[in-house]
Amino acid sequence: MNAPQAPLLQIRDLQVNFHTEAGTAKAVDGVNLDIFPGEVVGLVGESGSGKSVTALSVLRLIPDPPGKIAGSILFKGRDLLQVSWDEIRDVRGKEISMIFQEPMTSLNPVFTIGMQVMEAVLGHERLSKKEAFRRSVEMLERVGIPDPASRMNDYPQQFSGGMRQRVMIAMALACGPSILIADEPTTALDVTIQAQILELMLSLKDQRPDAAILLITHNLAVVAETCNRVIVVYSGKIQEVATVKELFRNPLHPYTRGLLASLPTVDGDKRHRLAAIPGSVPSILDLPPGCKFETRCSERIEKCARIEPELIETLPGHWVRCHVVNP
Amino acid sequence: MKILEIEDLQVRFPVVGGVFARKIAEVRAVDGVSLQLEQGETLGVVGESGCGKSTVGRAIVNILRSMVYGVEISGSIIYHHGADSVDLAQLSRKKMRSYRPDIQMIFQDPYSSLNPRMTVEQIVEEPLKIHAKSKSKERKERVGWLLSKVGLTREQANRYPHEFSGGQRQRIGIARALATNPKIVVADEPVSALDVSIQAQVVNLMQDLQDELGLSYIFIAHDLSVVRHISDRIAVMYLGRIVEIGPAELVYGNPMHPYSRALLSAIPRPDPEGAHDRRIRLAGDVPNPIHKPSGCAFRTRCPIAKPSCAEKDPVLEFKEGRWVACPWV
Numbered sequence: 001m002n003a004p005q006a007p008l009l010q011i012r013d014l015q016v017n018f019h020t021e022a023g024t025a026k027a028v029d030g031v032n033l034d035i036f037p038g039e040v041v042g043l044v045g046e047s048g049s050g051k052s053v054t055a056l057s058v059l060r061l062i063p064d065p066p067g068k069i070a071g072s073i074l075f076k077g078r079d080l081l082q083v084s085w086d087e088i089r090d091v092r093g094k095e096i097s098m099i100f101q102e103p104m105t106s107l108n109p110v111f112t113i114g115m116q117v118m119e120a121v122l123g124h125e126r127l128s129k130k131e132a133f134r135r136s137v138e139m140l141e142r143v144g145i146p147d148p149a150s151r152m153n154d155y156p157q158q159f160s161g162g163m164r165q166r167v168m169i170a171m172a173l174a175c176g177p178s179i180l181i182a183d184e185p186t187t188a189l190d191v192t193i194q195a196q197i198l199e200l201m202l203s204l205k206d207q208r209p210d211a212a213i214l215l216i217t218h219n220l221a222v223v224a225e226t227c228n229r230v231i232v233v234y235s236g237k238i239q240e241v242a243t244v245k246e247l248f249r250n251p252l253h254p255y256t257r258g259l260l261a262s263l264p265t266v267d268g269d270k271r272h273r274l275a276a277i278p279g280s281v282p283s284i285l286d287l288p289p290g291c292k293f294e295t296r297c298s299e300r301i302e303k304c305a306r307i308e309p310e311l312i313e314t315l316p317g318h319w320v321r322c323h324v325v326n327p
Numbered sequence: 328m329k330i331l332e333i334e335d336l337q338v339r340f341p342v343v344g345g346v347f348a349r350k351i352a353e354v355r356a357v358d359g360v361s362l363q364l365e366q367g368e369t370l371g372v373v374g375e376s377g378c379g380k381s382t383v384g385r386a387i388v389n390i391l392r393s394m395v396y397g398v399e400i401s402g403s404i405i406y407h408h409g410a411d412s413v414d415l416a417q418l419s420r421k422k423m424r425s426y427r428p429d430i431q432m433i434f435q436d437p438y439s440s441l442n443p444r445m446t447v448e449q450i451v452e453e454p455l456k457i458h459a460k461s462k463s464k465e466r467k468e469r470v471g472w473l474l475s476k477v478g479l480t481r482e483q484a485n486r487y488p489h490e491f492s493g494g495q496r497q498r499i500g501i502a503r504a505l506a507t508n509p510k511i512v513v514a515d516e517p518v519s520a521l522d523v524s525i526q527a528q529v530v531n532l533m534q535d536l537q538d539e540l541g542l543s544y545i546f547i548a549h550d551l552s553v554v555r556h557i558s559d560r561i562a563v564m565y566l567g568r569i570v571e572i573g574p575a576e577l578v579y580g581n582p583m584h585p586y587s588r589a590l591l592s593a594i595p596r597p598d599p600e601g602a603h604d605r606r607i608r609l610a611g612d613v614p615n616p617i618h619k620p621s622g623c624a625f626r627t628r629c630p631i632a633k634p635s636c637a638e639k640d641p642v643l644e645f646k647e648g649r650w651v652a653c654p655w656v
Contacts, residue, residue, distance in 0.1 A: 046523065163612065194595075263552070264556035266551065275527065277524035
């Protein structure tokens, strides 16, 4: 990461709006984001902050209507938002693959696990069915499914939540993608299984050191343990970007500091009061004109309500969007 | 003073199958749980999904028989009120009614646990209508007081649940649970559906209400850090049994049972510079509760299992200030 490398994926001024009866919802508002080869980037935010929408836009999985995507997403010299559906189909699963939150619903219940993993392989590579079968068994074995050859004929409901998420990872990694996007991959799982799944995802890097992972989560502890760089989003805007060590050592944005302070600790003192952030996230149908966090911020100054702050590189590699931090 | 004493609680759910939906097997969701709750304390119950922690909570509020046909409950749940005590496990639905005001529940999902066709005032007032013989005016006053306690305004009383955010809805659920002035509140995953910044608000609220009203909580959750934060004592469950129970700082600071140790070591810490090699990795998943392993149920994943673990059921023994169900620690 130290050598100046060309980014693998460049998101420029991404805007995603949903036109609904109640008005236009600005889910993502001007997100710029680079993903470099070999890094694990964490995208952190609360529900409604636009983190999942950002990820779905990369593979153009936003239904249109009601969604409208603007901006550009550059990947290997192409703008993914401009290419044809055939081209984006070749990218999905082969070069950029995705793992979703719900292992219960992201597999098709009427097809066997084997058919679904093989479909992922056959969709992108010229292989015979026999070879695809062999490759699928290999993938299932790699993600730690015991006796994979016989489990190929089982249906999703015969697998536990953790096992299904393993199958999803096997499918996502089957074609050796250069970017893996994981949207809350462990939220539905128990902690012991969560640890297994995160380790498995990171093992992609053993096989392909230049591959990158974009991990979307609301869990800051998961970020601390897996990511190199963190992007904090709030109400569709990036609020802070820093390396993981810098962010936890020296959080600058009031929102990030509030989030970190509100975490109950396992090792710390018992029964002190948690530092809660007052209020709740503003509706994306009706965002404040200035800083999006202004309504809940304890450090707001007069101009916060009027003028939206810019994302500024406050310290080398540490970007913050706040009038108080960047006067 | 003990307010609740559970002795050898067993809950068996029938598994039905075939054309006539006959009982073909049973799941022992709770398999001999004993625990006590002191007045004014918080007992945290943790464990992975399927360990029976929610079933214990539901057995305490005695709603299992209404939820599942053919459920078998044995053992005793003694509730001490004043000089009297009563075994809740054996009460009929009708007899249970007179104890319901004392034992209330907060549910996990703030979206589905509130009736969308009732206003907030009606929701919070309903338990008072059923249990308290008070005049309409008194009830309205109490609803106003309850809403102010949980941080909602009187003007919001006439709105419907969909007009509120998740955190606010959970506050409504808490106000409803507190309406009848309960002694014991069973909170089943009360904050797991909420965002991190909102979780802290609800946890703080629950602690404030406990201090003010002297409530006793049974706090069931899979988020181990939240449980640690709010609980005085903690019970760790695995496949229907308590494997370790004791003061929170002992169970979390120095867990003894191999399962507690693995579970607690798996919690991600928000500290990127901390040591990451502390994790004890468990192999595989929780076994199917219909076919539980013989002897110690944890032996199939246990790093220190010995052949004799398959034969003998471990019992809870008192070691270093807490109770542990493992003979090898």
